[in-house]
Amino acid sequence: MLSKLNVEEKDDLFRRANNQNSWFTEVTMESALNGLSKLLEKEKLEKWLSTYSLAENPVSRKVGILMAGNIPGVGFHDLMCVLISGHIAVPKLSSADSFFSKWLINRLLQIESGFENYIQVEEMLKGMDAYIATGSDNSARYFNYYFGKYPSIIRANRTSVAILTGNESEETLDRLGQDIFLYFGLGCRNVSKIFVKNVAHLQHFLDVMEKFNWVAFNHKYLNNYEYIKSIYLVNSEPHLDNGFLILRESTELVSPIGVLFYEVYDSKEDLFQKLDSLESKIQCVVGDPDEIPGAIRFGEAQYPEPWDYADKVDTLKFLLGLK
Numbered sequence: 001m002l003s004k005l006n007v008e009e010k011d012d013l014f015r016r017a018n019n020q021n022s023w024f025t026e027v028t029m030e031s032a033l034n035g036l037s038k039l040l041e042k043e044k045l046e047k048w049l050s051t052y053s054l055a056e057n058p059v060s061r062k063v064g065i066l067m068a069g070n071i072p073g074v075g076f077h078d079l080m081c082v083l084i085s086g087h088i089a090v091p092k093l094s095s096a097d098s099f100f101s102k103w104l105i106n107r108l109l110q111i112e113s114g115f116e117n118y119i120q121v122e123e124m125l126k127g128m129d130a131y132i133a134t135g136s137d138n139s140a141r142y143f144n145y146y147f148g149k150y151p152s153i154i155r156a157n158r159t160s161v162a163i164l165t166g167n168e169s170e171e172t173l174d175r176l177g178q179d180i181f182l183y184f185g186l187g188c189r190n191v192s193k194i195f196v197k198n199v200a201h202l203q204h205f206l207d208v209m210e211k212f213n214w215v216a217f218n219h220k221y222l223n224n225y226e227y228i229k230s231i232y233l234v235n236s237e238p239h240l241d242n243g244f245l246i247l248r249e250s251t252e253l254v255s256p257i258g259v260l261f262y263e264v265y266d267s268k269e270d271l272f273q274k275l276d277s278l279e280s281k282i283q284c285v286v287g288d289p290d291e292i293p294g295a296i297r298f299g300e301a302q303y304p305e306p307w308d309y310a311d312k313v314d315t316l317k318f319l320l321g322l323k
Contacts, residue, residue: 002037002107017072017100022220024072024100028183032072035303036104039077048306049084052316058086060118061322064125066133066143069094070186073104077306078132078315083118085319090120090128130322132315153318155311158188159254160284160301163271163292164205166197172288173208175299179286181212182302184221185257188283188310189301192254193261195271202262206242216244225258253281268292283310 005013017024038044063082067075075091082089093101102121109116125131130151133143140156147154162176179191196202215221225244232239232246240247250261265271268291275285287295309315 002033002040005033013100013103017103020099021069021096022218023070023184023186024097025218027214029072029100031182031302032100036073036076038303039306044306051307052320054084054320055086058320059323060087061129062088062090062120062127063319063322064122064128064131064133064147065089065091066125066131066135067091067094067097067101068134069096069098071183072097072100074187075101075134076104077304077310078134079105079119080306081315081319082132083115085316085322087130087319087322088118088120090122090125092122092125130319134310151318151322153311153313153315155313157254158281158283158311159192160189160286161193161195161253161275161282162191162298163195163265163285163287163295164197164201165288165291166201168288168298170208172298173205174211175297176286177209177212178299179301180209180260181215184215184218185255187302189304191260191284191286191301193250193252193263195263195265197265199264202240202247206240206245206247209242209245213244221257224256228256228258253278 014024014026014029017029018026065075065078065082067078074097075093079089079091091101091105105119105121109119128150131143131147132153133140133147134155135143137156140154143152143154160179162179164176168176176191176194179189183190185192194205196205216225222244225246229241229246231237232248237248244258246259247262248255248259249263251263252261255261265274275282284301285292285295286298286301289295289297
């Protein structure tokens, strides 16, 4: 069980994964394990799968999975979907996440040895019946070129945004900090931009974010922050700064590491219209669901449910439809 690892095994996992990728810290790997534990809760899985018709003896196809490496174990949901659909999962692990993800696969096989014939880790994914590939906008074009003629799900860059009304409590902003800083902003579910009603609220927001200064202890994060800060200072670009996070006004969605973009909105109607136009680039909208229909609650962006598919493409439906 992921939630009941003994201290020695967890320490060894964290140390060796961090040696491979210094973005993978104790905080981020602990969070990844907690997220996977929540994802695999029996009640959630039963609720999720109750909406599908799973064949008792499905025809197994080989499904190549090109896994990203920005977050520990980020490709596990795709692997899980392939196994549940009765197909053979052929993952190509990212060089940035090969140790952590391989450990997850081995842990899964310890729990259920029957999956041994259904998981084949490979370096090359030629000759697959279908593909699931996750990467950047550039790699997505590459994936489309090579895999587009096969049944496939190809994901490109996405990011997440948060909407603040100005009525948020300090506790709510603290939860938003998790959505922003967890995984150092590297994930598509990380908030890279906030929409605010009033610029005057930004200083209080920065003050609350002070408790997340632990990100600056990571040299990669700090190098990114200091590099962008030097550019803004040299170019005299207006910004706010608390020593490890820069707030800069921008109409763009994806902010550099160490930067959080903000944009002021006049009315919810105008804001919703803008978000609709950017839907293909937004993974999550974080906010108060009572104020923002369909929003994910503050602090929950990094803990998706089994039915929260990346890019809103139903992976399991796709897999069950393979002939």
